[in-house]
Amino acid sequence: MTRTRLPTEAFLITFDTGDGSAFRRPRGSDGYPPYDIERLAPQKGAERLRVTLAVAGFDENELDVSVEANQLIIRGKQVEREEVDYLFRGIASRQFQRIFAIEDGMEVTGASLRNGLLSIEIERHDPVHLVRKINISIAE
Numbered sequence: 001m002t003r004t005r006l007p008t009e010a011f012l013i014t015f016d017t018g019d020g021s022a023f024r025r026p027r028g029s030d031g032y033p034p035y036d037i038e039r040l041a042p043q044k045g046a047e048r049l050r051v052t053l054a055v056a057g058f059d060e061n062e063l064d065v066s067v068e069a070n071q072l073i074i075r076g077k078q079v080e081r082e083e084v085d086y087l088f089r090g091i092a093s094r095q096f097q098r099i100f101a102i103e104d105g106m107e108v109t110g111a112s113l114r115n116g117l118l119s120i121e122i123e124r125h126d127p128v129h130l131v132r133k134i135n136i137s138i139a140e
Contacts, residue, residue, distance in 0.1 A: 033053045052117050073100075
């Protein structure tokens with residue numbers, strides 16, 4: 001049986017964990033696929049996070065990772081495989097969509113799939129304070 005309902009609520013990812021709301025889970029989420037969010041050691045002045053999803057049975061061509069309007073969107077849809085005579089089927093093979101809202105200034109730097117785990121690296125560089133001189137024109 002394949003589920004087709006895809007959650008539309010976004011999870012919030014932020015580096016500010018002071019009030020405990022950094023990783024809010026929306027109501028009604030079915031929890032698939034399970035995921036971890038870990039803080040990594042800063043590198044070259046950038047704070048770093050890694051989001052890891054358990055995607056057993058998915059190939060890289062069945063997964064899609066994209067960023068759109070401050071949202072990290074991860075989709076998975078398995079291709080129909082040849083008919084297999086299962087004695088027991090415990091590994092989920094359903095489509096999914098996970099959405100994470102990310103703060104301004106956060107950048108997804110890469111994704112990798114290894115041993116059934118999809119890892120997505122996110123960085124936030126120190127803000128650059130840009131000073132720009134604005135010329136004043138004389139109205140004629």
